[in-house]
Amino acid sequence: MAPKLPFELNDPDVFKDKSYVNGEWIESKSGKRFEIIDPGTGKPWASCPTNSAEDVPAAVAAAHLAFQTYRKTNPRTRAKLLLEWDAQIRAHRDDLARILVHEAGKPLAEAHGEIDYALGFTWWFAGEAERVQGTVSTPSAPGRRVFTVKQPIGVAAALVPWNFPIAMILRKAGAALAAGCTMIVKPSPETPLTVLTLAHLAEKAGFPKGVFSVLTTDLENTPALSEALCRHELVKKVTFTGSTRVGKLVARNCADGLKKLTLELGGNCPVLVFDDANLEQAATxxxxxxxxxxxxxxxxxxxxxxQKGVYDKFAEIIANRSRGLKVGHGMAKDTTMGPLTTPRSLVKASEHVEDARSKNGRILFGGNKMNIEDGFFFEPTVILDAHSDMQISKEESFAPILALFPFDTEEEAVGAANKTSMGLASYFFTKNVDRTWRLLENLEAGMIGMNCGNSSAAESPFGGIKESGYGKESGKDVAIAEYLITKTGTLALEDHF
Incomplete structure (x- = not known):
């Protein structure tokens, strides 16, 4: 019997609360389940199977069997399946958004925004499915030709986070399914239900049994389940998005089997605003x-x-723009910022604010937990006079905390921006063309925003350097290549003997 939901769905059938393996909705072998918490209320509202390592072999076997057929599926057929999945998601956009609000805490408008962003991946990779091409060339040795062919690598495992569960799935699965791989998803314990809805819509789109599977589990069983997927001999590719600490563990688990691995890890991203920037554009x-x-x-x-010449003015602009944020439950019509997704995030946010305050940082506004029902709410916070000795300089806050650091020169700013083990994204705002080119080359990050903020899109390669990971997701050629092997053939021509 389906649970009573705290919200209405246009199509109640899209809500699924069982794992999805080989085209079947199943419980875990243990029969155990775990609760899903609404971050806006702090209360449970649904549950999912607590899969463990013992559930992995059957899921991988089914995905491997499906791969034997799916790998030979015509690229145009795979493209059509992706386009139909895209159409199903668009048709159920509102229901999917409501589920996402109650899992992740996002305001409803942001939930819709994530879905629209995520649909770029199904659309993009539907086109990429037919663009996989090999080569033919004439080598230096006489009487020979060299061929390369691209083939899907096999069963892929995706370990995904809770902050963008729909976008992360479609970015990974879009590339894998376009390439001809099958995929098993291990969603975050906080947000499994949106992923299960995507599996239901993939089934409706016509993907064969075993091509796309989902194993849900709780926080306690996540390490063992993830390790079992990484170490299974039939899993040939692993893609992980999450913290650098966990990413290193994933890499170790994959090392023994020499798995192909993509890691998209932590940030701690810097933004540089120069005296000659358009401050309104930068603030927006x-x-x-x-x-x-x-x-x-x-x-x-x-x-x-x-930069110090505009520091006070820019701080004022930031403050004036930010004070109008309305914090509340994601389903409330006037909410513009929702809760943090986990209670442990509240602890870290409080620690960063108290550390900054103890080191002479000025809390311009915010800095406190908020008592809204029993949800995980934290005030939008701006800290002035930040410096390199503060925790917020050294650690990714993953909270609504913005710290402003003053600087004098370009060299000083670049040095401070690069003084981190991370290298995911960096941003800058300037109208000096020469400086633009210098910053593009000198900032140590895999992605550089030049007079812009978020630049993530299906057509743009996404990935970091240093301890922010390796490999690329999305973008032309590079993302789908993460799910392919290159096979070389050399042909000797008989008339040369």
Whole structure:
């Protein structure tokens, strides 16, 4: 019997609360389930199967069997399946958004925004499915030709986070399914239900049994389940988005089997605002980046370096623009910023604010937990006079906290921006063309925003350097290549003997 939901759905059948393996909706072998908490109320409203390592072999076997057929499916057929999945998601956009609000805490408008962003991946990779091409060339040795062919690598496992569960799934699965791979998804314990809805819509789109599977589990069983997927001999590719600490564990688990691996890890992204910047443009871009999902994005603005000539003026602009944020439950009509997704995020946010205060940082506004029902709410916070000794300089806050650091020279700002083990994204605002080119080359990050904030899109390669990971997701050629092998053939021509 389906649970009583705290909201209405246009199509109640889209709500699924069982794991999805080989085209079947199943419980875990243990029969255990775990609760899903609404971050806006702090209360449980649904539950999912607590899968464990013992559930992995059957899921992988089904995905491997499906791969034997799906790998040979015509690329145009795979493209049509992706386009039909895209159409199904669009048709159920409102229902999917409501589920996402109650899992992740996003305001409803942001939930719709994530779905629209995520649909770029199904659309893009439907086109990429037919663009996979090999080569033929004439080598230096006489009487020979060299061929390369691209083939899907096999069963892929996706370990995905809670902050953008729909977008992360479609970015990974879009590339894998376009390439001809099958995929098993291990969603975050906080947001499994949106992923299960995507599985239901993939089934409606016509994907064969075993091509797309989902194993849900709780926080306690996540490490063992993830390790079992990484170490299974029939899993040939693993893609992980999450923290650098966990990413290193995933890499170790994949190392023994020499798995192909993509890691999209932590941020701590800097933003540089120079005296000659258009300050209104900079504020618009930075605040859209910062307050989205209450600061819980790997590419969000974490350290804001502002040149001293405009520091006070820019701080005032930031403050005036931010004080109008309305914090509340994501389903409330006037909410513009929702809660943090987990209670542990509240602890870290409070620690960062108290550390900054103890080190002479000025709390311009905010800095406190908020008592709204029993939800996980934190005030939008701006800290002035930040410096390199503060925790917020060294750690990704993943909260609605924006710290402003003053600087004098370009060299000083670049040095401070690069002084981190992370290298996911960096941003800058300037109208000096020469400086633009210098910053593009000198900032140590995999993605550079030049007079813009969020630049993530299906057509743009996404990925970091340093301890922010390796490999690329989305973009032309590079993302789908993560799910392909290249096979070389050399042909000797008989008339040369």
């Amino acid at each position: 871009q930075i605040l859209a980046l910062k307050w989205r999902h209450a600061g819980q994005a790997c590419i969000t603005a974490n350290r804001l370096y502002v």
